[in-house]
Structure formats: C-alpha cells, structure tokens
Amino acid sequence: MDETLSKQALNELAKAFKALQLETSYKAKRNAAWLKKTLMWCDEHAINLGREGDSKHYYIARDGIQKLDAKLQSMGYSALLDYQQGVAGDRLDGANVSPNEKDAKELPTEHLVLAACSDLSLCLTYQSLFQLTETPAQVQVELDIRTLDLTSYDYLIVVENRDCFSAWHQYQIPSELINALVVYRGHESHHSKACQALKARWLEQKGTSGQVYFGDFDPHGLAIAIEATTPYQYLLLPELTWLKEHCLPTHFDEDKAYSKREIAHCCPSQWRTLLDTMYQEGVALRQQWMFVTQLKLY
Incomplete structure (x- = not known):
C-alpha cells in the first residue's frame, strides 16, 4: 500500500501499543476503516500485525505492533508511545511526531x-x-x-x-x-x-x-x-x-x-x-x- 498511515490510525495504534505493555493481545473492531488501512499497510511492509478473531474482531499482537512501531520509526515517525492525538501548530511541531506535515498543516504539494x-x-x-x-x-x-x-x-x-x-x-x-x-x-x-x-x-x-x-x-x-x-x-x-x-x-x-x-x-x-x-x-x-x-x- 502506498499511503502513509492516517492520523486516526496512529492514534488507535498508540492506544493499542500502550495497552499491549500489559497484555499480549489487543482487541479491535474488524470493520474499522483505520484497521483495514493499517492491515493493508502492514501487508505492504511484510508485517504480521496479529490474527483474526471472530467475525467482528481482530486481535493485534504485542510482537506485531512492536514490528510496526520499529518500521514507523525507521521511516521518520516518533515512537508510538510518544504519539499524541490531535497534532496542531506549525510544521516543525508536526514533524516531531510524523514526517508527514499533513498531520499539522496542508502541504503545498497536496493538490x-x-x-x-x-x-x-x-x-x-x-x-x-x-x-x-x-x-x-x-x-x-x-x-x-x-x-x-x-x-x-x-x-x-x-x-x-x-x-x-x-x-x-x-x-x-x-x-x-x-x-x-x-x-x-x-x-x-x-x-x-x-x-x-x-x-x-x-x-x-x-x-x-x-x-x-x-x-x-x-x-x-x-x-x-x-x-x-x-x-x-x-x-x-x-x-x-x-x-x-x-x-x-x-x-x-x-x-x-x-x-x-x-x-x-x-x-x-x-x-x-x-x-x-x-x-x-x-x-x-x-x-x-x-x-x-x-x-x-x-
């Protein structure tokens, strides 16, 4: 998948990462748009994020999200534990969390x-x-x-x-x-x-x-x-x-x-x-x- 992970996906993944410090798996709704996009992104980067549960849930594994976190950091993102919801301010503020300025302001090349x-x-x-x-x-x-x-x-x-x-x-x-x-x-x-x-x-x-x-x-x-x-x-x-x-x-x-x-x-x-x-x-x-x-x- 060519797109970067959305701000919503990063928010949800940060929640999962924090929860997985104490648990071995994290339950997410299978039909959530952010999860579908994240799984496609993981496929592109050969990351097994977890496993399918019942018809309504997907279970994110601790080792899976650790691999995802490592990949994000290699691409210039902050660690998921440091990710903060609702990045605002100028582009330098946004760059502290994500290499994509769209998390803070619209890029001049976005059109x-x-x-x-x-x-x-x-x-x-x-x-x-x-x-x-x-x-x-x-x-x-x-x-x-x-x-x-x-x-x-x-x-x-x-x-x-x-x-x-x-x-x-x-x-x-x-x-x-x-x-x-x-x-x-x-x-x-x-x-x-x-x-x-x-x-x-x-x-x-x-x-x-x-x-x-x-x-x-x-x-x-x-x-x-x-x-x-x-x-x-x-x-x-x-x-x-x-x-x-x-x-x-x-x-x-x-x-x-x-x-x-x-x-x-x-x-x-x-x-x-x-x-x-x-x-x-x-x-x-x-x-x-x-x-x-x-x-x-x-």
Missing part, C-alpha cells in the same frame, strides 16, 4: 498528481517535468487537480507501481482508453493524497463511471480496487486466458494474501472469475510482466 501524457509539447508548459520519452511519446508532469478540466477525459486510470507508470507508453492499451487521464497512485507522502482527492472529484463531476485501476494481478491489488474509498469501476489487465497461462506461483505471496472470504463478499460480480483464478490456482502476476500482451478492461 499535485503525477500524470503521464503523450503530448510532448507539455514539456514546454510545465516546469515540473520528470521524464521524457519520444518513441513512443510520454512525458510525466505534475498537474494541479484544482484546475484540471475533467470534461476533457473519458477515463481516469490509476497505476499502482511507479516503474510501471513510468513505462505506461510501452503497454498495449485498448483503443477506448486513448482519451484517458493516467496518474500514479502515489507513494507515502508523494502524490497519494492528491490522487485520492482527484478520484473523489471525478466521482462528483462524472459519476460512477470511468475509474480504472491498473495494478498487480494479485489479492493485494484486487483488494485495493475493491476497498478504495472512491470505488473503481474497472480493472485493466491482460485477457484471462493469457493470465492463466502466464501467472506464477512465486508472485502469489501467501504472507500478504488476504483470505478469500475477506474480500469475496464485496467483490463485484465482473471480477469474481479473476478472484477465483488467483485463489484456486494460487497464482498471481506483477504489472512488470504484462508488457508483452494486449490489456483489456474488466
């Missing part, structure tokens, strides 16, 4: 998404040019979501991995996506908040259509598409027959895989076959292996 465009003339318009390729044409520019005219686009495509986003021009894209706005999902404090805000603005202006998620073909990628705050309507992936022939067991990370039951109840009907293929075969495929075949919308 910028990283977009992939085929119009090379944009390199003369935008100073924040990150990469230029001429064959096929692609430039990467930071766009302010507050001034974007969404009526100019038919689809919004969100790409999970940065290297695949940078190589967007090399993928074999269906013709209906020729007029799409392609953005990077973001990583930690970079671009991720603006991407979420852009998705919400798209939903407000264009309704429940046109949002496409392009990520790894694995349980983690599917869960991101399903559990997004602003839901996606499409997945961009190779043909299913091709996937079945080329998927790899080594790409199916059992330690990071969600239980099928956990995501099956909210999986859209048009994605059920994809879900079944992953779990029945125990296979997956990363985006980096999808250059050589035609992609399609699901």
Whole structure:
C-alpha cells in the first residue's frame, strides 16, 4: 500500500501499543476503516500485525505492533508511545511526531498528481517535468487537480507501481482508453493524497463511471480496487486466458494474501472469475510482466 498511515490510525495504534505493555493481545473492531488501512499497510511492509478473531474482531499482537512501531520509526515517525492525538501548530511541531506535515498543516504539494501524457509539447508548459520519452511519446508532469478540466477525459486510470507508470507508453492499451487521464497512485507522502482527492472529484463531476485501476494481478491489488474509498469501476489487465497461462506461483505471496472470504463478499460480480483464478490456482502476476500482451478492461 502506498499511503502513509492516517492520523486516526496512529492514534488507535498508540492506544493499542500502550495497552499491549500489559497484555499480549489487543482487541479491535474488524470493520474499522483505520484497521483495514493499517492491515493493508502492514501487508505492504511484510508485517504480521496479529490474527483474526471472530467475525467482528481482530486481535493485534504485542510482537506485531512492536514490528510496526520499529518500521514507523525507521521511516521518520516518533515512537508510538510518544504519539499524541490531535497534532496542531506549525510544521516543525508536526514533524516531531510524523514526517508527514499533513498531520499539522496542508502541504503545498497536496493538490499535485503525477500524470503521464503523450503530448510532448507539455514539456514546454510545465516546469515540473520528470521524464521524457519520444518513441513512443510520454512525458510525466505534475498537474494541479484544482484546475484540471475533467470534461476533457473519458477515463481516469490509476497505476499502482511507479516503474510501471513510468513505462505506461510501452503497454498495449485498448483503443477506448486513448482519451484517458493516467496518474500514479502515489507513494507515502508523494502524490497519494492528491490522487485520492482527484478520484473523489471525478466521482462528483462524472459519476460512477470511468475509474480504472491498473495494478498487480494479485489479492493485494484486487483488494485495493475493491476497498478504495472512491470505488473503481474497472480493472485493466491482460485477457484471462493469457493470465492463466502466464501467472506464477512465486508472485502469489501467501504472507500478504488476504483470505478469500475477506474480500469475496464485496467483490463485484465482473471480477469474481479473476478472484477465483488467483485463489484456486494460487497464482498471481506483477504489472512488470504484462508488457508483452494486449490489456483489456474488466
């Protein structure tokens, strides 16, 4: 998962950490939004936070939260024991707790998404040019979501991995996506908040259509598409027959895989076959292996 942990999640984790100084496990509500996001974050960093309890509860383990705390500190956060709810004041005050200034004030870059465009003339318009390729044409520019005219686009495509986003021009894209706005999902404090805000603005202006998620073909990628705050309507992936022939067991990370039951109840009907293929075969495929075949919308 690319996003940093939210302020609410840090508050709740701090409570759990303090409680676990005396207990071996801490009971949390399974349907809590902060816990779902935290578990996805833990999956991204190969941390086993605890175990599933009954249908309503999840049990955070002492060793699990200690590993999470160590990872947070390695990323520049304060120890969970030192975390204080409701960080306020200037950015220096906020930085004492979290490396993300959003815990204190809004960042000047919070409205910028990283977009992939085929119009090379944009390199003369935008100073924040990150990469230029001429064959096929692609430039990467930071766009302010507050001034974007969404009526100019038919689809919004969100790409999970940065290297695949940078190589967007090399993928074999269906013709209906020729007029799409392609953005990077973001990583930690970079671009991720603006991407979420852009998705919400798209939903407000264009309704429940046109949002496409392009990520790894694995349980983690599917869960991101399903559990997004602003839901996606499409997945961009190779043909299913091709996937079945080329998927790899080594790409199916059992330690990071969600239980099928956990995501099956909210999986859209048009994605059920994809879900079944992953779990029945125990296979997956990363985006980096999808250059050589035609992609399609699901």
